[in-house]
Amino acid sequence: MMRAAALSEFGPPDVLKEASLDLPHATGGQVRVRVRAAGVMPFDVRVRGGWTPPFIKREFPMVLGNEFAGVVDEVGEDVTGFAAGDEVLGYTVLGAYAEYLTVPADQIVRKPAAMPWEVAAGFPGNGQGAHMALSTVGVHDGDTVLINAAAGGFGTFSTQLALAWGASRVIGTASERNHDHLRALGAVPVTYGDGLVDRVRELAPDGVDAALDAAGPEALRASVELVKDRDRVVTMVAMEEAEKLGLRDVAGARSAARLAELVALYEQGKVTVHIREAYPLARAADAHRDLETGHGRGKAVLVMD
Structure with a gap:
């Protein structure tokens, strides 16, 4: 037993x-x-x-x-x-x-x-989820990436992975008590809620290239307003809202190869x-x-x- x-x-x-x-x-x-x-x-x-x-x-x-x-x-x-x-x-x-x-x-x-x-x-869940989401929207050298609910398990991993893949800046939404946590990860923190779009535009006057959402419909709508290409916006939680907005689903599936790639990044000190x-x-x-x-x-x- x-x-x-x-x-x-x-x-x-x-x-x-x-x-x-x-x-x-x-x-x-x-x-x-x-x-x-x-x-x-x-x-x-x-x-x-x-x-x-x-x-x-x-x-x-x-x-x-x-x-x-x-x-x-x-x-x-x-x-x-x-x-x-x-x-x-x-x-x-x-x-x-x-x-x-x-x-x-x-x-x-x-x-x-x-x-x-x-x-x-x-690693096997949040890590691979972050890998699939960022692979779906694409992360290119010099990108500015918005991650909603960046202080949680998924958001924390996504922040590290985006930077490891070449993003020049990650803007992460979180409550103020979690802002120091995001700064320690290398992200620029911003408080979620009313006025989010304006606050992000202040931080990124040249625009946001891609966005991940793990917060919900309100954050997803803000992401769509901020990112020019809707194919570079995905959500992990607000599936009904994503369908209304005509957004793509996260592509891919968990695999040993994907997991091994993340473990290798851990050994290089890039993600944890x-x-x-x-x-x-x-x-x-x-x-x-x-x-x-x-x-x-x-x-x-x-x-x-």
């Missing part, structure tokens, strides 16, 4: 409770990972509340979590690239809020020895995951409450204590 944070119904954070579940076993093409840390993402929060895309079965108990880091402890048939004892990070759709999970071997990469477990757990708080597995509901405030700085993770 293993410990997990699981749902027996959809609802508020309190429905996420610690449970004892059967231990999974690796089948052909899979590895079993003893999880050391798991990232907590807005995707998980939405599923807990009852949103289930077509690729998720509405079955209980349901273990959330789609990014993780841990140690391979069982290898299925036909797996040649990994062995028991390998330290890895990877992605899944569900199942990471648990002491063990099974995952296809092509969804993990090796963890650098010096990378902390909590940091490793935040900034940890907001590491919660023990038994406090998964508190981690969800934290995300739902919408004002956190960096990434929340669960650790298997």
